[in-house]
Amino acid sequence: MNGRRVLHIYTWVLIAWLILPISVMILFGFNNPSGRYNQTWQGFTFKWYKDVFALEALTEALVTSLIVAVLTALIAGALGTGIGYALGRFRFRGSGGLNLLMFAAISSPELVMGSSLLSLFVSMGVSPGVVTITIAHVMFSVSFVAIVVRARVMTLDRSLEEAAADLGATGWSTFWKVIFPIILPAVASGVMLAFALSIDDFVITNFTAGTTETFPLWIWGATRVGLPPQVNVMGTMIFAAGVLFAVVANLRSRSKRKVAAAA
Amino acid sequence: MDRVKRTLAPYLLVLPGGLWLLLFFAVPMVTMLSLSLQEGDVVNGFVFTGHWQNYTESLADYQTQLIRSLVYGAITSIILIVLAFPVAYWIAFYGGRRKATYLFLIMLPFFVSFVLRTISWRMLLTDDGVLLHPLKAAGILPDGFNVLGTSGAVIAGLVYSFLPFMVLPIYVALERIDPRVVEAARDLYASPMTSFRKVIFPLALPGVFAGVLMTFVPASSDYVNSELLGSSETTMIGQVIQAKFLSNSDYPSASALSFTLMAVLLIGVFSYARMLGTEDVMKVAAR
Amino acid sequence: MYPTDKPSPSLLRGMTQSRLGRRDALRLGGLSAMGAFLAACGVEGKGKPQASIAPDAVAKFWSGKTQSGKLDFANWPLYMDPKKPELKKFTQKTGIQVTYDEVIQEMGPWFAKVQPQLSAGQSIGYDLMVITNSVQFGQFRDSGFLAPLDHSKLPNYAANAAKSYATSSYDPGNVFSIPYASGITGIAYDPSKIKEPVTSLADLWNPKYKGKVGMFKDLQELANFGLLAAGLDPSKSDETSWKAAAAKLKEQKDGDIVRNYYDQSYVDALGKGEVWITQAWSGDIFQKNVSDGTNFKFVIPSEGGTIWTDNMAIPVTAANPVDAITLMDFLYELDNATTLAEYINYVCPVPGAQAQMKKHAAAASGEDRDFLLSVADSPLVFPGDAEYKRLHYYVNFNTAEEKNDFERVFQPIVLG
Numbered sequence: 028m029n030g031r032r033v034l035h036i037y038t039w040v041l042i043a044w045l046i047l048p049i050s051v052m053i054l055f056g057f058n059n060p061s062g063r064y065n066q067t068w069q070g071f072t073f074k075w076y077k078d079v080f081a082l083e084a085l086t087e088a089l090v091t092s093l094i095v096a097v098l099t100a101l102i103a104g105a106l107g108t109g110i111g112y113a114l115g116r117f118r119f120r121g122s123g124g125l126n127l128l129m130f131a132a133i134s135s136p137e138l139v140m141g142s143s144l145l146s147l148f149v150s151m152g153v154s155p156g157v158v159t160i161t162i163a164h165v166m167f168s169v170s171f172v173a174i175v176v177r178a179r180v181m182t183l184d185r186s187l188e189e190a191a192a193d194l195g196a197t198g199w200s201t202f203w204k205v206i207f208p209i210i211l212p213a214v215a216s217g218v219m220l221a222f223a224l225s226i227d228d229f230v231i232t233n234f235t236a237g238t239t240e241t242f243p244l245w246i247w248g249a250t251r252v253g254l255p256p257q258v259n260v261m262g263t264m265i266f267a268a269g270v271l272f273a274v275v276a277n278l279r280s281r282s283k284r285k286v287a288a289a290a
Numbered sequence: 291m292d293r294v295k296r297t298l299a300p301y302l303l304v305l306p307g308g309l310w311l312l313l314f315f316a317v318p319m320v321t322m323l324s325l326s327l328q329e330g331d332v333v334n335g336f337v338f339t340g341h342w343q344n345y346t347e348s349l350a351d352y353q354t355q356l357i358r359s360l361v362y363g364a365i366t367s368i369i370l371i372v373l374a375f376p377v378a379y380w381i382a383f384y385g386g387r388r389k390a391t392y393l394f395l396i397m398l399p400f401f402v403s404f405v406l407r408t409i410s411w412r413m414l415l416t417d418d419g420v421l422l423h424p425l426k427a428a429g430i431l432p433d434g435f436n437v438l439g440t441s442g443a444v445i446a447g448l449v450y451s452f453l454p455f456m457v458l459p460i461y462v463a464l465e466r467i468d469p470r471v472v473e474a475a476r477d478l479y480a481s482p483m484t485s486f487r488k489v490i491f492p493l494a495l496p497g498v499f500a501g502v503l504m505t506f507v508p509a510s511s512d513y514v515n516s517e518l519l520g521s522s523e524t525t526m527i528g529q530v531i532q533a534k535f536l537s538n539s540d541y542p543s544a545s546a547l548s549f550t551l552m553a554v555l556l557i558g559v560f561s562y563a564r565m566l567g568t569e570d571v572m573k574v575a576a577r
Numbered sequence: 578m579y580p581t582d583k584p585s586p587s588l589l590r591g592m593t594q595s596r597l598g599r600r601d602a603l604r605l606g607g608l609s610a611m612g613a614f615l616a617a618c619g620v621e622g623k624g625k626p627q628a629s630i631a632p633d634a635v636a637k638f639w640s641g642k643t644q645s646g647k648l649d650f651a652n653w654p655l656y657m658d659p660k661k662p663e664l665k666k667f668t669q670k671t672g673i674q675v676t677y678d679e680v681i682q683e684m685g686p687w688f689a690k691v692q693p694q695l696s697a698g699q700s701i702g703y704d705l706m707v708i709t710n711s712v713q714f715g716q717f718r719d720s721g722f723l724a725p726l727d728h729s730k731l732p733n734y735a736a737n738a739a740k741s742y743a744t745s746s747y748d749p750g751n752v753f754s755i756p757y758a759s760g761i762t763g764i765a766y767d768p769s770k771i772k773e774p775v776t777s778l779a780d781l782w783n784p785k786y787k788g789k790v791g792m793f794k795d796l797q798e799l800a801n802f803g804l805l806a807a808g809l810d811p812s813k814s815d816e817t818s819w820k821a822a823a824a825k826l827k828e829q830k831d832g833d834i835v836r837n838y839y840d841q842s843y844v845d846a847l848g849k850g851e852v853w854i855t856q857a858w859s860g861d862i863f864q865k866n867v868s869d870g871t872n873f874k875f876v877i878p879s880e881g882g883t884i885w886t887d888n889m890a891i892p893v894t895a896a897n898p899v900d901a902i903t904l905m906d907f908l909y910e911l912d913n914a915t916t917l918a919e920y921i922n923y924v925c926p927v928p929g930a931q932a933q934m935k936k937h938a939a940a941a942s943g944e945d946r947d948f949l950l951s952v953a954d955s956p957l958v959f960p961g962d963a964e965y966k967r968l969h970y971y972v973n974f975n976t977a978e979e980k981n982d983f984e985r986v987f988q989p990i991v992l993g
Contacts, residue, residue: 048410106307136511143318251842269401418850537685
């Protein structure tokens with residue numbers, strides 16, 4: 028059992044390593060640097076939390092990121108659910124090709140997708156901005172949504188649909204009244220995944236943004252001249268929101284499972 | 291009527307998303323291929339002339355960086371397997387009721403922006419930073435010592451960035467193993483080492499494969515880690531492509547390099563995927 | 578965490594009393610002692626003749642354009658007092674709100690970023706930008722991306738600017754741009770790490786500083802220093818001399834002397850101790866010392882440095898060009914040009930600012946007065962003719978092909 032102990036300790040060491048830079052980020056949101064450079068510890072303060080939106084350009088970048096992420100989540104959520112449902116529910120000609128396309132989109136380097144989109148926009152004379160960023164984000168996240176939804180659809184009990192049809196429901200109302208509520212958790216996690224992928228994306232956005240700045244792009248530019256502590260505060264807020272959301276979602280599904288088990 | 295609807299249904303469902311992928315994933319690859327064969331400059335415009343020398347010239351200039359990137363990617367994947375396997379193993383077999391919590395902790399970095407995480411590392415490791423300054427002040431390290439700017443720093447950054455992508459698929463594969471199989475193996479082979487080598491590891495192999503797939507491609511095409519943690523000695527092909535696109539506006543040779551990188555990686559990926567089947571990869575990717 | 582090892586008295590003063598801090602930084606930066614050098618305003622070279630513009634282009638662009646009360650200004654970091662006193666004054670006087678972004682860090686990426694938008698005829702989100710007289714200036718100009726300036730809207734410029742700017746090789750007659758500031762590329766170093774005085778380019782090749790030398794990523798800046806180190810004149814160079822310079826730079830790189838090639842981030846790298854000695858822009862080091870209480874020194878190497886001019890220009894697709902040109906002219910009002918130069922410490926395009934600065938000095942007292950006098954007498958801010966011979970201009974290109982050859986020679990060094 029000694030080996031088991033070693034493994035246990037090792038796991039925690041690795042987790043500590045994973046969390047180290049995050050702790051640094053959070054900590055330096057409370058730093059009180061006197062110059063432009065937030066890199067040595069110079070005292071504790073809450074002032075950056077108070078002034079978190081004081082840097083207009085940074086706030087604007089964060090807002091842009093949120094807008095793009097919401098749009099991406101909605102569009103990729105809808106389109107991905109369509110693909111995922113079709114692939115899980117029907118057999119049809121062309122599904123193999125579609126699978127291949129999705130696989131290629133998932134496994135292509137981000138760099139190549141970003142640069143090829145830029146080459147498309149350049150060739151067509153399209154000007155980069157929020158629209159092109161959103162187009163790109165939907166492109167790379169739609170496959171993930173589709174896969175998540177498909178996995179759920181494949182486990183559906185076909186008899187539910189048949190029962191609904193026997194009761195005289197049309198295909199459309201069967202979908203909305205019977206199927207959709209069942210696959211909703213999968214759709215929701217697909218939508219959340221798309222949101223997360225979008226808000227964090229740097230590489231593809233860098234190629235498709237033009238002069239529009241998103242949160243990661245602004246940080247990238249600002250590293251050259253010193254990051255203001257507000258970046259750490261916003262990073263911490265996004266982190267906290269993500270963690271909170273995940274924990275709540277997890278607890279809810281756990282309590283639902285308990286209810287289901289009790290029933 | 292109803293039957294027509296039924297046969298049409300999947301196509302209607304797939305159409306918007308499929309078109310989106312076709313227009314903004316497949317078509318750009320074609321425009322990029324075309325651009326990679328063009329000549330000209332950004333002021334006077336580029337013209338298609340079938341100028342394949344874009345490939346030979348840019349490869350002649352930057353083959354070192356291309357090879358370096360593939361080597362970094364491979365080293366990263368290997369280190370990841372070694373680091374991730376024990377963790378995945380422990381969580382899968384001994385995690386008990388806390389499995390989900392451990393996995394959640396492994397995933398924590400994903401809640402922080404990729405760029406911000408790498409910048410934090412840069413801050414920790416910088417020459418006069420939190421880690422090195424005290425050691426230098428105490429005379430343990432020479433004043434000129436640095437971690438940043440070395441291949442080691444870049445590979446460490448890559449390993450950090452992609453660790454969860456290796457832990458998860460291996461965990462998924464291990465978790466699927468029937469505990470009775472493990473017990474039987476224990477009965478069959480006296481030593482735990484042998485049972486691990488002959489039974490558990492082979493069963494976990496699809497997870498390892500998937501992990502390699504999910505880490506090798508992004509690691510070898512990454513440019514953020516090398517840009518923030520490396521130096522001109524660690525330049526990766528991603529930085530070259532990025533600079534040619536986003537600094538020199540030299541679209542043709544940037545496209546040529548980008549296309550070459552994709553061809554090399556995708557050929558690898560697809561032959562790899564054939565070995566384990568795309569379905570498995572997609573399933574793992576969906577987790 | 579460890580306690581800061583920065584010189585806290587000067588740091589505190591720098592933070593609390595800007596005048597005092599600037600004076601300190603000036604002294605610490607050794608600028609007043611630098612004496613022998615300087616820059617001049619007019620940048621000449623073998624440059625090609627200006628692409629002619631239609632005589633009615635100015636009228637065509639400006640007709641029907643009116644002031645809208647706001648404007649977006651894209652500038653480089655460390656290029657204006659962080660409190661933006663000039664912009665506040667501008668808003669008070671004209672009612673025009675200015676959004677000021679420090680988004681330009683290197684010319685190549687800036688051009689590449691806005692090029693697709695400008696080609697598509699769309700706004701880049703900025704009405705005024707500061708661009709260097711580099712390769713990209715030519716690309717902006719030749720692509721027709723710059724709005725022709727209506728000089729009737731620039732009375733202060735006509736009255737106050739040094740005349741030599743009108744004959745620059747990159748924009749003769751100031752058809753598209755007027756200068757924001759000129760500057761010198763030299764060497765900056767950290768005297769706490771490098772004890773002996775740095776005097777020549779050879780110090781950038783000194784094996785003693787192995788792994789602690791920073792060079793610029795910008796190919797022209799890099800090539801200039803390679804050429805000068807090889808004893809060649811950048812503005813008269815051709816492909817043979819480029820190759821010689823590249824060999825010199827390669828030697829520096831292969832000896833592991835160079836830590837990395839930097840854009841604007843070199844200031845940060847110097848601050849973090851990542852580099853001890855680096856290629857640098859004159860005013861940056863001054864501002865870094867002011868804002869962070871550091872003690873870095875800036876020198877012009879004995880072989881000479883290079884001079885460049887950053888120019889204000891209006892993108893053709895600007896939504897608020899009238900507001901932009903109003904600000905351009907406002908910055909040429911004597912007093913505004915003077916306060917700007919007092920702060921950024923780059924070469925001032927307004928010669929009259931020297932006398933004005935002395936007037937400011939006379940009105941001030943104590944250390945403030947000393948500080949202002951030292952800036953007014955600094956050859957870095959108001960250069961004399963004699964020194965100007967020691968400075969070199971950028972490499973010029975006659976054709977796009979030449980520029981491509983140049984890139985192929987030097988780019989592989991940066992992207993090792």
